[in-house]
Amino acid sequence: MKTITEKTKISELIKENPESINAIASIAKPLEKLKNPILRKIMASRVTIAEAAKMGGATVEDFIRVLLPLDFHFEETISEKEIASVENKPEWLQKTTESEIDFYDVRPIIDNGADPLKEILHRFKETPSGKILCIINSFIPTPLIHLLKQEKAEDTFTENKSEKLFYTYFLKKEKQEKVVPTSSEEKLLMHNEESFGEIYSRFSPEQLCEIDVRALEMPGPMEAILSELEHLPEDHALYIHHKRVPVYLLEELADKEFEVHIYSVDEGNVKMLIFKK
Structure with a gap:
């Protein structure tokens, strides 16, 4: 047992x-x-x-x-609600007035049967560095917290307002200057069959992590790919089978140190290779 x-x-x-x-x-x-x-x-x-x-x-x-x-x-433990009730707000949230926070209630989107991930990512992208986005939801958006904390969020805090009302605050990282800027064009390359095959052949079978996201509903493909990239070793590549060129994923990767290679085989069949530069 x-x-x-x-x-x-x-x-x-x-x-x-x-x-x-x-x-x-x-x-x-x-x-x-x-x-x-x-x-x-x-x-x-x-x-x-x-x-x-x-x-x-x-x-x-x-x-x-x-x-x-x-x-x-x-086995019974102290509930998260009890912990949250005594947990103090972090200093960065305490010294911020409500007028300085961007509040975004995603409950209407979810109630309509849609997934708000795309809208949230766009909203956070528009949030100025050092500022706060607050997602209002009926549950704690744990996968979203993990996703944004990978790179974009400096810190997060969830406030339990009531049984089915949660305010999750995301503090956006301050901008950091890059020593050698790289344009999006240099990191995204479209291929024909031959040139894509050349890139593919650079990696041994042991260095290729393969994933097929064609059967997933949106935003499943994006979530799955970002999750795989989070743990991708330095000398490995993620080989992806997709139904289309994932525009929103490419936007997310634009400011990350990944090189993206795409080969559109035919309608509903796109191959991608992503690896760290």
Whole structure:
């Protein structure tokens, strides 16, 4: 019997008992993403039971209900809500007035069945360096927090306003001057079959990490690719099978140290190679 708490990572549950995937997916529709191997890889290792419950609009008790039959034993801990109630706001947030913060309520977008990731990334891109964007949501946007903290956000803080109201603040990093600026054109190259093959042949099979995102719904492809790039070793390349040239992904990579090579084979079939410069 495996002892778990609300802070146990979803990946630990799956490792202990793969049947937990279907069990968790049955709790709420947003959690059905766990059935997709690529999205599961992104989400499971980063999200705890408590965080997943909030993402799915469910409760920790819902998770206990479906996990107990799988031989898991639940141990009570101090809830995240109790921790948040005594946690002080960081200094950067305390010294900022509300008028200086860009508040963005994404609940109407989600209520309409859409994913607000693209709009949030654009909004944060427009946020001046050293300023704050606040995302208002009915749950803690844990994957978004991990995504923005990779490079763009200096720090984050989530304020639990009520049971289903969370304010997540993102402090944008101050601009840092680059010693050798590189234009987007130098980092993005379009290829024919022959020239793409030449770039591909530079890497051994062991150096290629392959991912197929064609079956994923938006913004799944972008999330999956960014997650893979986060852990890509220096001398490796990410080989991607895509349905289209991902414009918003290219915008995200424009100010990062990645070289992007694209070969559009035919309609609905685009090959990409991305590696660190």
